[in-house]
Amino acid sequence: TPAGAMAPLWPFILVAASEILAIDTPHPRNPALYRLTKQLLQKYHKAVRPVHHWTEATMVYLDVFVHAVLDVDAQNQKLKTSIWYHEVWDDEFLSWNPSMFDEIREISLPLSDIWAPDIIINEFVDIEGSPDLPYVYVNSSGTIKNSKPIQVVSACALETYAFPFDTHNCSLTFSSVLHTVQDVDLAFLRSKENTKHDKKEFLNDSEWELLSVSPTYNILQSSAGDFAQIRFNVVIRRRPLVYIVSLLIPSIFLMLVDLGSFYLPPTCRARIVFKTSVLVGYTVFRVNMSDEMPRSALSTPLIGVFFTVCMALLVISLFTSILLVRLLHDEWSIGQERPLLCFQGDTDADGPRVDPRAQLAGIAEPSICQEHQVQPGTLQEVWLELKSIGTYFQTWEQADQQEVKWLALLERFDRLLFQAYTIVLGLYTVTLSSLWALWGSS
Numbered sequence: 273t274p275a276g277a278m279a280p281l282w283p284f285i286l287v288a289a290s291e292i293l294a295i296d297t298p299h300p301r302n303p304a305l306y307r308l309t310k311q312l313l314q315k316y317h318k319a320v321r322p323v324h325h326w327t328e329a330t331m332v333y334l335d336v337f338v339h340a341v342l343d344v345d346a347q348n349q350k351l352k353t354s355i356w357y358h359e360v361w362d363d364e365f366l367s368w369n370p371s372m373f374d375e376i377r378e379i380s381l382p383l384s385d386i387w388a389p390d391i392i393i394n395e396f397v398d399i400e401g402s403p404d405l406p407y408v409y410v411n412s413s414g415t416i417k418n419s420k421p422i423q424v425v426s427a428c429a430l431e432t433y434a435f436p437f438d439t440h441n442c443s444l445t446f447s448s449v450l451h452t453v454q455d456v457d458l459a460f461l462r463s464k465e466n467t468k469h470d471k472k473e474f475l476n477d478s479e480w481e482l483l484s485v486s487p488t489y490n491i492l493q494s495s496a497g498d499f500a501q502i503r504f505n506v507v508i509r510r511r512p513l514v515y516i517v518s519l520l521i522p523s524i525f526l527m528l529v530d531l532g533s534f535y536l537p538p539t540c541r542a543r544i545v546f547k548t549s550v551l552v553g554y555t556v557f558r559v560n561m562s563d564e565m566p567r568s569a570l571s572t573p574l575i576g577v578f579f580t581v582c583m584a585l586l587v588i589s590l591f592t593s594i595l596l597v598r599l600l601h602d603e604w605s606i607g608q609e610r611p612l613l614c615f616q617g618d619t620d621a622d623g624p625r626v627d628p629r630a631q632l633a634g635i636a637e638p639s640i641c642q643e644h645q646v647q648p649g650t651l652q653e654v655w656l657e658l659k660s661i662g663t664y665f666q667t668w669e670q671a672d673q674q675e676v677k678w679l680a681l682l683e684r685f686d687r688l689l690f691q692a693y694t695i696v697l698g699l700y701t702v703t704l705s706s707l708w709a710l711w712g713s714s
């Protein structure tokens with residue numbers, strides 16, 4: 273019979289079946305851990321907020337450690353920081369008696385299997401590079417600890433007018449997206465004072481220095497309900513040394529050289545060459561500076577404003593010099609050409625040019641034609657000739673006097689520019705010093 277034929281095979285069949293069954297039976301290294309995890313998650317519904325009485329709010333305790341300031345983008349008003357974020361809440365459905373489970377007091381559970389608060393940063397414009405950590409720690413009384421590093425790109429009003437002595441105050445506001453304060457309430461994990469002055473986690477060697485992280489709790493009232501919010505005001509300030517060395521000191525030198533150019537007489541043509549070189553220097557410096565200076569649509573750094581004002585004064589005084597040289601050139605073109613005229617000695621040695629300042633003082637030569645008018649006219653032709661010469665001299669004298677007036681006006685204007693330049697330079701120095709003092713006291 274077939275059954276009779278199978279009989280010798282039965283022991284083998286049984287062994288094979290028992291081996292298949294053995295694979296199916298649980299055989300973990302730590303049975304207590306396995307039992308506990310299974311028991312906790314078996315009847316757990318992650319859709320339900322973990323409270324026994326629905327009127328109770330779930331308290332979420334928050335904490336933030338600022339780890340690094342990665343980027344301060346004044347042009348786009350964005351701050352990129354790296355923070356360590358901790359949150360702790362109680363889950364009333366995840367508690368156990370440690371004595372029944374081999375004295376296990378704390379286990380890790382997958383975050384995706386349990387209820388978690390939906391807390392976000394309100395200012396964030398981009399969360400990048402934040403790893404998705406899959407586990408959270410739960411202890412036997414149901415307290416859940418979740419922590420993760422986040423790179424936050426947050427919107428922040430960045431004022432750069434005091435650059436490079438600028439301090440920024442940016443906030444990171446944490447709140448639940450959906451849950452009102454009746455369902456999810458927030459609280460601090462550490463005392464406010466501890467949070468404020470804790471800089472142990474901060475990377476200290478960057479351009480930015482962390483001054484404080486002060487937390488505040490408030491309730492946002494809106495038409496959708498009342499929401500609990502926790503705001504961390506992160507105050508950072510720039511370390512200005514590198515900018516002092518590479519921007520401020522060279523800019524002051526350049527302004528001093530520019531100031532020195534006013535000491536060349538305005539009628540001197542070498543002054544134009546000199547001022548043009550300074551202008552080229554300014555332009556090169558501005559190109560160099562624009563890479564280093566923060567660009568912002570809201571406010572321009574004060575040093576940029578000063579620089580533009582100084583450049584404007586330089587250009588105006590350059591124009592004044594050009595006008596002066598042009599007027600003098602008209603005068604000289606009657607005589608012979610002079611290449612560069614800088615010092616009084618040169619003019620005296622060179623020819624009969626009258627010093628404009630002396631002419632301004634009212635020392636006018638007596639008119640030649642008046643002398644001729646007194647003479648009685650005997651020879652008609654000579655008289656006519658003399659008269660024409662006389663009128664020529666008269667018009668020449670008038671034009672010359674007008675030129676002298678122009679010269680005097682332009683010279684006075686140049687002196688005015690010099691004074692304005694000195695005032696601007698003084699203001700620049702005083703403003704920078706006071707900004708530095710303010711920076712030091714913040």
Ligand SMILES: *[C@@H]1O[C@H](CO)[C@@H](O)[C@H](O)[C@H]1NC(C)=O
Nearest residue numbers: 360377411412413414415416
């Ligand atoms: C669980 O953690 C919370 C917060 O750290 C603590 O207050 C509580 O005592 C812990 N429970 C046990 C049983 O250790």
Ligand SMILES: *[C@@H]1O[C@H](CO)[C@@H](O)[C@H](O)[C@H]1NC(C)=O
Nearest residue numbers: 441442443484486505506507
């Ligand atoms: C930062 O700004 C907030 C308001 O936005 C203000 O309450 C806080 O005092 C400021 N902190 C500093 C240090 O200026």
Ligand SMILES: *[C@@H]1O[C@H](CO)[C@@H](O)[C@H](O)[C@H]1NC(C)=O
Nearest residue numbers: 471472474475476477481511
């Ligand atoms: C951080 O820098 C400041 C000033 O630059 C210094 O006073 C402080 O001791 C530094 N802290 C650490 C932890 O290096």
